[in-house]
Amino acid sequence: MRYVAPELVEKLKRTFPEAIESVEEFRGEVTVTVKKEFLLEFMRFLKVDKDFQMDMLVDVTAVDYPENEPRFVVVYHLRSLSKRHNLRVKCWAEGEEVPSVVDIWKTAEWTEREVYEMFGVRFTGRKLRKLLLPQKYPYFPLRKDFPLEGYEEPCEVWDWE
Amino acid sequence: MEREKVDLVINMGPQHPSTHGVLRLILELKGEKIVGADTVIGYVHRGVEKLAESRRYMQVLPVFDRVDYVSATSNELGFVLAVEKLLGISERVPERAQYLRVIMAELTRISSHLLWLGTHALELGAMSVFLYAFREREKILDLFEEIAGGRLHTGYMRIGGVANDATPKFLEELEEFLEFFPEKIDEYETLLTKNRIWLSRTKGVGVIDKETAINWGITGPTLRAAGCDYDVRKYYPYCVYDRLEFDVPVFHNGDVYDRYRVRMEEMRQSVRIIKQCLEKMPEGPVQIDDPHVFLPPKEEVYNTMVGLLQHFELVIHGIKPPPGEVYAAVEGPRGELGYYIVSDGSDKPYRLRIRPPSLINIAIMPELLKGHYVADVISIIGSLDPLMGEVDR
Numbered sequence: 001m002r003y004v005a006p007e008l009v010e011k012l013k014r015t016f017p018e019a020i021e022s023v024e025e026f027r028g029e030v031t032v033t034v035k036k037e038f039l040l041e042f043m044r045f046l047k048v049d050k051d052f053q054m055d056m057l058v059d060v061t062a063v064d065y066p067e068n069e070p071r072f073v074v075v076y077h078l079r080s081l082s083k084r085h086n087l088r089v090k091c092w093a094e095g096e097e098v099p100s101v102v103d104i105w106k107t108a109e110w111t112e113r114e115v116y117e118m119f120g121v122r123f124t125g126r127k128l129r130k131l132l133l134p135q136k137y138p139y140f141p142l143r144k145d146f147p148l149e150g151y152e153e154p155c156e157v158w159d160w161e
Numbered sequence: 162m163e164r165e166k167v168d169l170v171i172n173m174g175p176q177h178p179s180t181h182g183v184l185r186l187i188l189e190l191k192g193e194k195i196v197g198a199d200t201v202i203g204y205v206h207r208g209v210e211k212l213a214e215s216r217r218y219m220q221v222l223p224v225f226d227r228v229d230y231v232s233a234t235s236n237e238l239g240f241v242l243a244v245e246k247l248l249g250i251s252e253r254v255p256e257r258a259q260y261l262r263v264i265m266a267e268l269t270r271i272s273s274h275l276l277w278l279g280t281h282a283l284e285l286g287a288m289s290v291f292l293y294a295f296r297e298r299e300k301i302l303d304l305f306e307e308i309a310g311g312r313l314h315t316g317y318m319r320i321g322g323v324a325n326d327a328t329p330k331f332l333e334e335l336e337e338f339l340e341f342f343p344e345k346i347d348e349y350e351t352l353l354t355k356n357r358i359w360l361s362r363t364k365g366v367g368v369i370d371k372e373t374a375i376n377w378g379i380t381g382p383t384l385r386a387a388g389c390d391y392d393v394r395k396y397y398p399y400c401v402y403d404r405l406e407f408d409v410p411v412f413h414n415g416d417v418y419d420r421y422r423v424r425m426e427e428m429r430q431s432v433r434i435i436k437q438c439l440e441k442m443p444e445g446p447v448q449i450d451d452p453h454v455f456l457p458p459k460e461e462v463y464n465t466m467v468g469l470l471q472h473f474e475l476v477i478h479g480i481k482p483p484p485g486e487v488y489a490a491v492e493g494p495r496g497e498l499g500y501y502i503v504s505d506g507s508d509k510p511y512r513l514r515i516r517p518p519s520l521i522n523i524a525i526m527p528e529l530l531k532g533h534y535v536a537d538v539i540s541i542i543g544s545l546d547p548l549m550g551e552v553d554r
Contacts (some may be wrong), residue, residue, distance in 0.1 A: 001397040001488065026485040027246055055375050059516040063503055067510070077488060077501070081375060081391055088488065110524040118210075132203035132553055141211055148215050157511030 002154045003030040005080045008051055016042055021092075031088040033073075039091050040099050044079060046087070047104055054078040054087065057105035060112055062093070062119045064144045072121050076101070093121045100125040118142035167191055173538060175204055181542065183549045186526075188537065198530040200523065205554040210305050213513040215369055218244055219320060219480035221510065227316035228515060229551040231276050234305075235270040235320035238262055243489035243500035244320045247482040254449055259400045260442040264335070265308070266400075266491065267431040267438075271342075272301040273494035275426045278349060281421075281543035285362050290352055297345050307331045320480065321449030336439065339432055346421040346428055353421070363418035367529055367541035370415055377524055377525045380520040381496025381518050382423040382546055387415035393492035406438045417544040424546075454480060479508035495519050495546055515554060519547040 009023055019038030019069040024031045034042050046054040058077040065071060072093040079086045091098050100123035110131060112123045117130040120139060120140040130137065136156065139146055163261045173186040180538050189197035209228055214219045224387035225240050226233040247250045279294030302312040308331045309317040309324060317324050327335075360542065374387040384391055392409040394402045410426035412419035450456050452471040463466030484506040489501035496518030503512040528536060 001490065002461070027249065027487055031486070048239045057378055059378075059499065059501070059514070059521075061501060061512075061514040074516075075501070080216060081167070081389065084396055086488075088486075105374045105378065106373075107521060107524070110376075110520065114520075130203075132206045141208055146211070148211065 001029070002085050003028060003085050004052070008085075011051065015045065017156050027144075029086075029088060031090055033092070036091055036094055036098055039105075040101065042055055042090070043061040043101050046089075051083075052087075053080040053083050054123055055081055057101070057107040057111075058086075060101075060108055060115060062115045062121055062142075064119060064142065066144050070096070072096060072119055074098050074115065074121060096120060097122045099123065165410065167196055171535075175201075181547055181549050183494075184542065185552070186530075186542075186549065188530070188535065188538065189234055193534045193536075195530050195533055195535065195538070197357050197526045200526055202520075202549070203553050205550055209554040210513055210515065213220045214510055217508050218482070218510065219475075219479060221513070222318070222320075223314070225515075226316060227550065228517070228554055229314060229493065229495070229498075229548050231548060232273040232494045233311075233314050234265045235273075235491055235498060237316070238266050239491040239493070239498045239500050241318045241320050242491065243487055243502050244480070244482065246487045246489050247325055247502055247504055248320075248454065248480065249483075250412070250449060250451065250454060253451070255446045256401070256443055257326070257445045258447040258449075260342075260438045261327060261447060262318065263400050263402065264313070264327075264435050264438050264442075265305075265323075265407070266275060267434050268301050268304060268335075270494045271428050271431050272298050274427060275301075277424065277494075277543075277546045280496075281546075282353065282482065284539050284543050285359065287352065287356075290349055293345070293349065297342060300334075304331060304335055304338065307334065316493065319448065319452040319455065320485070321451060322529050323447050326447045330409055335435070339436055339439075343429060343432055350425060354425075356503070358512065360418065362536075362540055363421060363544070364416060365414075365543055366417045366533065366537050368416045369413065369525065369529065373525070374415065378521045379496070380524065381493070381546075382420050382427065383522055384496065385410060386412045386419035386423045388413040393490050393497055397490070399489070399491060401438075401441075402434075404441065404476075405434050406543045407434050417540050420546075421479075422459060481506060481508050489517070493518055495548060495551070496522060515551075517551045517554060519545075519549075520549040520554075523547045 019034050019042055021033040033071040054102055056079045058079050060076055062072050062074045070092045070099045074091050100112055113128055113131045115121050116128045117133050119142055167189040169190045171188050173188055175183045175185040183203040187199040188195050209224055212224055225236040228236050261353045275294040275298040279291040282290035305315050308327055309315040319454050363446050366497050369387050371388045380430045390411045395409055410423050412422050456475055457468045457471050462472045484504055486503045488499055488501045490497050498518055499516030501514040502510050505511040
């Protein structure tokens, strides 16, 4: 899987000197961590800029680091079908909240809902409804402190309306 | 915004036979026309990603067999490619294993498309195609049984190679299958491609144009039917796909009919790929020669102290990839099947995310169904080919 070329990473650093927290490379994959307040601007740029043309949002997910503050990092996998390159963008969810990118890519419509129900990370700018779990389910199963077998105390989760 | 007045709200599924087991649709109707739709999923949510985080890398593999239960080998392949990338051993996996992986992945594609073709045709009223498709699928499952021991959950891929080498019987039967199968595809096409009922049920139904498909992240046959030639096998070749000649079928109307045409053509291409693999496959080992990754052969375990220690070490302590994160994807029968693994240097994945093609392909459904008739719903769901085990994970 080909990731964006080093000169394009330099271009990103030049264009967003304040927004980028870090750039990492591992096994040929480039990860750019962006500050929350610049996320939307950064994503819009990646979509429309002629060198990037990231027209497809492959996936949105999150990773939980309970020791860290902020605790969750939201991970976006972006791809350009015409340029045939990829980029991973990360954003730390301060206050367990990040801006929603659903207006830029429709893929986020369901994937953001999934991140919300599994981790409890909220996406500002949209109403989030649970996707896989009952609406009243009070826990977030993919958090590291959620036990593998689930909690034993019964909870009224089913809404049959 | 004021909602349009509706005549009737109906539930389709989760037990409706054409909703692939456990997909529930809430349809708002005005007459026979759909004016609003909502999807309810999650009935078979098993928390596979959570489960994977509590298992060692080698123990995770059987869990992924059960995610997309009709194309288990593709799931396994995606995962082992991701772990190999994480370990940095992708280049060292023996060539014969790479060819065998491609053969199995393509057979899986054919068997999955046959299941789709049979059930989709059945849902639209064509009984014979269902019986024919399942007849041929049975042959592929026999082949799986011969090489891997399992028919549905094959458990064939391993980190660093494959479980077994191909037996002479497998190769013989595979060649036989490749001889007669293209004729069978022609047979299905005779029944359907120009069939007037089929055409009127599928042409111009559920149209997704190219821009919309890309914007929604749709991949696989649905994207290619909309005119985009994206195929992971061509864009980012894995295993030995870059050494094989094959075409990526692309159609341009983006309707149910074109999705059917793409899948039929893909089965022909899969046969072409497997034939080339059989010609080019070299002799040699099928497992990586690295005691930190692959269990040593049983003879060594039983007869040598070194073999016994290596076996013990790997079983007790497992594989420990360096800290880091990778994303690897394969072209599954339903589209891009990706695995995102975050490693913290321990023997278990810190975070393992499956990028399921079915989940992302069906997200468009509420939008897509609007303006269609109730009868078209079945046609549209079938054409997107969602596998609910994979949607719900």
